[in-house]
Amino acid sequence: MSRLTVYPEDSASQAELDTADARQIEGALRSIGVRFERWQAARTLAAAAGDAEVLSAYQSEIDQLKRERAYQSVDVVRLLPDNPKKDEMRGKFLEEHIHDDDEVRFFVEGRGMFYLHAGGKVHLMLCERDDLISVPAGMRHWFDMGPAPHFTAVRLFTTPDGWVARFTGDPIARRFPAYDSGPG
Numbered sequence: 001m002s003r004l005t006v007y008p009e010d011s012a013s014q015a016e017l018d019t020a021d022a023r024q025i026e027g028a029l030r031s032i033g034v035r036f037e038r039w040q041a042a043r044t045l046a047a048a049a050g051d052a053e054v055l056s057a058y059q060s061e062i063d064q065l066k067r068e069r070a071y072q073s074v075d076v077v078r079l080l081p082d083n084p085k086k087d088e089m090r091g092k093f094l095e096e097h098i099h100d101d102d103e104v105r106f107f108v109e110g111r112g113m114f115y116l117h118a119g120g121k122v123h124l125m126l127c128e129r130d131d132l133i134s135v136p137a138g139m140r141h142w143f144d145m146g147p148a149p150h151f152t153a154v155r156l157f158t159t160p161d162g163w164v165a166r167f168t169g170d171p172i173a174r175r176f177p178a179y180d181s182g183p184g
Contacts, residue, residue, distance in 0.1 A: 005123075034139070036131070069104075073161075081150055097140070098141075099135075102137050107152070
């Protein structure tokens, strides 16, 4: 179940908000400029499905998003627990960074945790299948797929460059709990 937990940026010991209510999540994230919606990832992916199959399965959703914001490029990120590069991939996203482009993700399988640093708070947003999230350009954040990643997300970009991070150098990510991607 999707879940939002909000902490002051200087303490991960006392949550100010902890909710699985989609409307409450949507409102709290909207207040910091983040789009969150529950969509329907209605197609089941084969274990060996490649990027082309994922994109084909969700073409109508992709087309809808492209019409909304003139996204120019689309790709798929899919990580499963048996991926030999899972630790390397996890490490790539664990430090706070920003992008010059919105970070749009439609989760069509599995789950992962976005940490959004805004307004003196850190918003831990557990995204799961059916979640659409759009982190605006320039927002400080990081992402944790956990030690046993299992997720597939369609990513959209307004520039053809795709995912390009600029790391802030702030060690804040180390002060918040890592995501445990175990059964849930």
